[in-house]
Amino acid sequence: MIRICDDRRLAPYASSVHLHVRAVVMALVLLAAACAGPAPSGPPASTTPPLTAGPASSLPAPTGTATVAPSIAPTPAPFDPAAVSVALDRYAMVPGSPLAIAAPDDGSGRLFVAAKVGQIRIVRDGTLDPAPMLDIADLVSGGYEQGLLGMAVHPDFPADPRVVVDYTDLGGNTVIASYTMDPANPDRLDPASAVTILTVDQPFPNHNGGAVAFGPDGHLYVALGDGGSGGDPLGNGHRLDTLLGKILRLDIDAAGDGGAAGDGGYAIPPGNPFVDVDGARPEIWLTGLRNPWRMSFDRATGDLWIGDVGQGDWEEVDVARAGTAGLDFGWNLMEGAHCFQPATGCDRAGLVLPVSEYGHAEGCTIIGGAVYRGSAQPLLAGGYLFADHCSGRLWAIPASADGPVEPVRVGTAGAGVAGFGEDAAGELYAANLDGTISRIVATSR
DSSP, X not given: OBOOXXXXXXXXXXXXXXXXXXXXXXXXXXXXXXXXXXOOOOSXXXXXXXXXXXXOOOOOOOOSOOOOOTTSOOOOOOXXXXXXEEEEEEEEEOSSOEXXXXXXXXXXXXXXXXXXXXXXXXXXXXXXXXXXXXXOGGGBOOSTTOSEEEEEEOTTTTTSOEEEXXXXXXXXXXXXXXXXXXXXXXXXXXXXEEEEEEEEOOSSSSOOOOOEEEOTTSOEEEEEOOOSSSSOTTOTTTOTTSSTTEEEEEBSSSOOOOTTTOOOSOBOOTTOTTTTSTTOOTTXXXXXXXXXXXXXXXXXXXXXXXXXXXXXXXXXXXXXXXXXEOOBOOTTTEETTEEOSSSSSOOOTTOXXXXXXXXXXXXXXXXXXXXXXXXXXXXXXXXXXXXXXXXXXXXXXXXXXXXXXXXXXXXXXXXTEXXXXXXXXXXXXXEETTSEEEEEEEEEO
């Protein structure tokens, strides 16, 4: 997959290579970390707080009073990761190094799985469709942390039958494109329907980011790494004249000129925080990120959770609470909650520090997960689960945590874990580069 903590860990991708911990983590996709790196629909619009810039804030408390009848169930206890043991139950095998999982909310029960090699496959009731839903392998570069890296299903699917993908093209640059379902076959995307939404030049072959997700506002969010090498030599994390090292927010349902990119595949949504800043790219929503490999929206709150791959020492979990924009997560001034450049005495004023982090004694590449909002695993309700690609450790924290919180180890996802995803009902799944797609299950401990 991936990574990973420093350039010495990068190696050419080979589908038959077995995963190792740390230094040799398999060469391949994602996020180099120290290299030198569906969302289903969210809450109704009426419950989403207004857009604000600045430090993340909690959602407003409900107003008014209510009489609680005896028949109303009590409020569930807060999520306690120390009381939960999590395991992965093998569900299906998908070839080509699966990285991302999404699901249409159309009653079909299908999972869409994006594989690094450039294919999207369908899994239905644990069975793999023998033919790809989409095959763009001839468009996709496969080295290092490149490939078909992310996928998102349009929130109005199937009325709007588009699926958005994030891949690196044969020149190693990022392409965000949409494909439309074939009207003659509901299990196939029409390769001729491709619409380029955005292209971004990549100065180095690592730190591409790769996650794409639709927010509760219906807009498309795109995660881009700092462009690679080590230590962000171009200073992209904090520069506002580049899309690198950022989370973008795009309106792909409105006609637009593509901002400064000129692709014509999107418009700038109202409320983007840097629209009126001289020289800034108007697409930018969040800044100061190194390699945001995976991100997801909490379907209950609209909070955006980001697993940002670290440099040589720290892996971090960041959260942008619903309605906040313009947050700066600190890279490359900070690595996690620690000074990076300079190594001591850095100015943290105005920065948003991680809600959780772990050091490289525990792993080397964070795989951002999701907040559990399903019903089949009630012990996980309100917990954010994430993992490490190299060590396979699986951690959880309460999604309500605002300050720094120590992650609690709840199980093992296995070395090579590359991504998490939800089905239409909010149940969680994990993807491993060895092809395994697993369901997340929990028991008391």
